Amino acid sequence: MNRLDSTAVVMAPQNATARWAMAGLSLSMLLSSLGTSIANVALPTLAASFDASFQAVQWVVLAYLIAITGTIVAAGRLGDVLGRRRLLLGGITVFTVASVLCSLAPSLWWLIGARGLQGVGAAMMMSLTMALVGEAVPKEQTGRAMGLLGTMSAVGTALGPTLGGLLIAAGGWEAIFLIKLPLGIATLILAQRCLAADARPVAIPRTAFDTTGVVVLALTLAAYALAMTINKGSYGLINGMLLLTALVGGGLFVWLEARTQAPLLQPALFRQRPLSAGFAMSALVTAVVMATLVVGPFYLASAFELDAARVGLVMSSGPLVAALSGVPAGRLVDRFGPQRMAVAGLVAMLLGAFTLPPLSASLGLPGYVSALAFITAGYALFQAANNTAVMTHGSAEQRGLVSGLLNLSRNLGLITGASLMGAVFVRGAATSDFTALAPQAAYAGLTLAFSVAGAFVLTALVIAVRSSAAAQRP
Structure with missing residues (x-):
């Protein structure tokens, strides 16, 4: 066997592994995007099912959005410390379990809480999916890998309202959350089998993770997200107070980061x-x-x-x-x-x-x-x-x-x-x-x-x- 043939044999399995790894990462991106758009179409149905106002059921969407905004930076940093593959698997698991909890919700506030938990899982998936691209594909193919993830994000956003409407008609509002159970399991299996194992140990030095900074940043971002989304953009006293809270929180975060041993x-x-x-x-x-x-x-x-x-x-x-x-x-x-x-x-x-x-x-x-x-x-x-x-x-x-x-x-x-x-x-x-x-x-x-x-x-x-x-x- 000449050198060229030998190289082809060696590279083929690596390319196949990369393709399966990208399939798992693409499904992860699709799921998190689908979670953003699929619930919007269910708001009228949820208002009728729980006998709630439209302003109340809007929190089904807001809880997901605010949870992602508040935790996505911490999720990325925690992946650097704990291991990205390990935390991605944890994020997919949290997202899938939260989806089941959403479908079992006996009350609107249960559903809102489960959606917040689902948003935390989605934050891990979003941040670590892109981070793992550099380990899953060669550097010269990074552009097309990012393009594929962008495609899956757009597909999830576009598919959400249409798929949500069909699922609600067929099985009620619970179906829009239950559909994520088989998708989540498939994503978890692909990611577990095809992504390279983390080289980092599980043990974390006490100074390796800025817990205080994470909490302050999460609360600051949540305050900003709330200020921008409640009252449908008609700004009032509550919006102003939340914006002020976000500004104070941002200043406190900068002050803390300048004084901590391992800043976020x-x-x-x-x-x-x-x-x-x-x-x-x-x-x-x-x-x-x-x-x-x-x-x-x-x-x-x-x-x-x-x-x-x-x-x-x-x-x-x-x-x-x-x-x-x-x-x-x-x-x-x-x-x-x-x-x-x-x-x-x-x-x-x-x-x-x-x-x-x-x-x-x-x-x-x-x-x-x-x-x-x-x-x-x-x-x-x-x-x-x-x-x-x-x-x-x-x-x-x-x-x-x-x-x-x-x-x-x-x-x-x-x-x-x-x-x-x-x-x-x-x-x-x-x-x-x-x-x-x-x-x-x-x-x-x-x-x-x-x-x-x-x-x-x-x-x-x-x-x-x-x-x-x-x-x-x-």
Whole structure:
């Protein structure tokens, strides 16, 4: 056997193992994304089943979102200390058990508590899935692996409402949580069998984990998430107090980190331009993507007189484009480099954001969908490029923490976008009565909202260009 044949024989099992490992990581990403979107469609059913107000059942969604936001950084750091594979398996187990507890909920508050526990499991899955990519695939294939994870995230987001509606019709609201039991077991088996064992020991030095910092940061992020999501973005005294709490908590966290022996977040981490730029851009562009999900339904229903089913169909075109673009985007990143592709993705998003209002006004629904396709395809390319740049730049010892911060920036962008873009749309439409929203008012709101969205993308583009220029300097 010559050397070439020998190399082929040796590499084949490694490639097969990598493929199965990526299958497990992809399922993990799909499950956590599905958990975010599948419960929304069940809110009216839950309100009727538990005889609760709409404001009360909204906590079924908020509990999941706030739990992820508050624990995702700690989950990534804990993975660095305990072992990423070990903690990922624990996260999948927590998520699966919590899903069963959700389906057995005898009361609304039981369900809300179980959803919070499910969010903790999802935080472990989200942060450690990306962190483990560097150990599952060769470095030259990181871009396509990140593209695949982006595709699975988009598929989970797009599939959630449709699958949730079918499951509720077939088996009641309990079915949307029970479906995660077989999926969770399959994900757990794949991850356990195909991911490489952790080299780190289970024993943790007392100074290796900043417990106080984790608690303060989790409470700070939870206060911010609550301030941005309660009262549907109509800011009042409670929102202001929560924002003040978040500001005080942030200051306390910085003060504590400067004085602890093993800080959760080291200031030097944010002085690395590729990392700080990646976090900032991720938050900005996900706020823009959220604008399409928050503003879109009101504009489509008013301007084109679409019913709820058709609105949902049009809105699903965005995640569908992102899902189809994910893997090709990853291949482009591997071929041309993450810096160039991040800029290209942002240019596409900028074009889509600034042309969405005029194209929808001149071409109607095809114009709206075309501009939306530019935004979501550009986002898929940017996400694959930015995730690759950030995860390959971070040190191997901090990969879990960096992944947690990257997911946190995305989550904060989604929360801020949902609140801010909704408020901007209301201001542009000059009305808060959406039951009889005139097409002209809806267009004015859309124009103002996507002007702000375009400014966000433009800011991210400036950051990307400056970061790319700095990376090319000797």
